[in-house]
Amino acid sequence: METNPTSSTPPIRIVATRRRRRTVSARLRAGVLELLVPDWMSQAERERWAVEMRGRIERRMRRSKPSDQRLADRARTLNERHFGGRLRWTSIGFDDMSHRWGSCTFTTGAIRIARKAATLPEWVLDYLLVHELAHLEQSDHGAAFHELENRYPLTERARGYLMAMDRLEAPAEAPF
Ligand SMILES: [Zn+2]
Numbered sequence: 190m191e192t193n194p195t196s197s198t199p200p201i202r203i204v205a206t207r208r209r210r211r212t213v214s215a216r217l218r219a220g221v222l223e224l225l226v227p228d229w230m231s232q233a234e235r236e237r238w239a240v241e242m243r244g245r246i247e248r249r250m251r252r253s254k255p256s257d258q259r260l261a262d263r264a265r266t267l268n269e270r271h272f273g274g275r276l277r278w279t280s281i282g283f284d285d286m287s288h289r290w291g292s293c294t295f296t297t298g299a300i301r302i303a304r305k306a307a308t309l310p311e312w313v314l315d316y317l318l319v320h321e322l323a324h325l326e327q328s329d330h331g332a333a334f335h336e337l338e339n340r341y342p343l344t345e346r347a348r349g350y351l352m353a354m355d356r357l358e359a360p361a362e363a364p365f
Pocket residue numbers: 320324330
């Protein structure tokens with residue numbers, strides 16, 4: 190089953206900032222695409238940018254891979270359970286990654302989970318999803334991010350599990 194990706198294009202909010210900026214930047218926050226523009230920019234120019242950025246995102250979303258239904262269903266459940274259902278993403282699926290367990294592209298809301306994670310226990314896979322979901326609101330790993338991530342009660346255990354897995358996969362770094 191595929192969802193129509195363009196149906197979930199995030200709404201756009203234009204935020205004028207007094208900080209000196211030459212360019213327009215965008216971030217996805219709580220499902221809304223915030224367009225940061227310098228406050229000297231005219232209204233017409235801001236609107237032109239909003240149309241331009243929406244176009245870019247829609248093109249990028251059309252190119253992105255369809256969501257994996259199993260991950261999409263789990264993510265929806267976790268979003269309801271731990272985030273009050275407020276998070277919005279555009280696509281979610283497994284992908285080939287060798288050095289990472291997952292990724293979240295902040296500006297497009299695309300979540301990818303390493304294909305090797307498909308065989309992890311359900312509660313560890315749930316943790317990976319919660320981690321990437323939390324990145325929809327916080328792009329870094331700061332205190333606010335950990336507050337979001339720790340809403341999942343098995344976060345500590347899952348992190349330990351994954352660290353142990355990473356050590357098994359990298360025998361050169363084993364302590365013996
Ligand atoms: Zn992360």
